Amino acid sequence: MWGKGLINGLRLSLKNAMRGPITVQYPYEKLELPERARWAVRPKYFDDGSPRCTACMVCVRTCPDHILSFDFEVREDKTKHINAYTYEIGACMMCGLCVEACPFDAIEMSHDYELAVIDPGRLTEDLLQDVDAATNARHKAEKEHAAAAATPEPAEDGDAS
């Protein structure tokens, strides 16, 4: 019958109207991001609050956009002091290569996606500022500590069986 498609279209749009919204009232409600969503790069810290970063420069060399940069000093005893770890978020394409390259798991792709700023100066930010970089020894100790914390569980299993 001519006009059947028109009536069917009306029926469908009415059905959709009855379905309720599929949109989210954004500033008031937010969707949960997928776990592996990649947004702004953020540094990670040890439990005591000191940064995991060792200022090894791997991320800086990996970054295809050249937006990460370090300003650090090497002391007499070969420990490093980070003056600034600068990140130009305005030019970042959230590719995540720096995070993959980091040998110390010191940075992550955060879920921080509300990145608009009113001042263009804030598109360049310091991720770390005026802190001591972590040493290799610190990372080794932390790894052993974590392994020690993990071992008792298999032992318990062994007792039970």
Place this chain on the structure above:
Amino acid sequence: MSPTLAVIVKLLSIIALMLTNGVFMIYLLRKVLGHLHIRLGPMHVGPHGILQTMNDVIKLLTKEDLTPRLADKALFYLAPMIVFVPSFMAYLALPFSDTLKATSLETGLLFTFAALSVVPIGILLAGWSSGNKWGLLGGMRSAAMQIAYEVPLLLSVLPVVMLAGTMNLGGIVDAQAGTWLAVVPRWFITNPLLWPTFIIFVIASLIEVNQTPFDMSEAESELVAGFGSDYSAMKFGLIYLSEFSNTFVVSAIGVTLFFGGWFVPWIPTSWYGAVPVLAPTVFILKTYLGIVLMWWIRGTFPRVRIDQLMDLGWKRLIPAALVMIVLTGVVDKLIVPLFSGAVR
């Protein structure tokens, strides 16, 4: 009350109706279209966004009034008024109840359509005077559409006029009072003879008020905003308001012609006298139902092409409307009298 004062009060109340109606209808449009598109529409200003249009009106009133350098300034200023005044005039003959109407014109139907048919001239002027190719194309399309669709629109209401025996809108409503066998309302829509007529009327009136499947004169995807591309601030506001007001008027005409105007079937006529607000409320509710139907169509169908539109108008609707006139005449004047006294 002196006659002059009465006229002034009537005109002011029409303007008040037009403005409040416009504000409410814009909100309603956003909500209806929103829900049809599986979203919510305005939600931010006021509960469920009811104050959104108020804000928009204030924005329009305080916005800078731009005039393009290439515009024909006199016509550019005149056009919104030529669009606005006829849609204001179109309210004059609408019967909101037996007593509540600005005038009781014997040719009310003709007058309303005549007033509405001036609107495209204003739109053509608006498009022409903008000095802009989008505006000009939009205005030209509007003029072409008017020629193609004013005819079937007027022809499609003639069968109703033939059955009612009058062009007075109040008289047409009176002809639909009561019920058949105390069940089916005697509205013209319940007469199968008028169903094709009603479909022609709906299509032609959608085109008359520039609703989306046929909004060729401001087709956003092709013409930016068509004739309104260069209008800003309250000049744009007037054009926009007139568009919504025309939607209301056309829906009101549809209610008057086919859905029994202010009548609710099954209740005694004396109630309308006893409760004066009943009739206008019923009329406006029915009108809004018609408007929501139009927007349901608007939110569903994609825009047709201009040549398809012309095809439909000249090759289908005008012949169909003419056939319906002849058919209604034959049935009403030859066949029904044969069985006179049977139903009608």
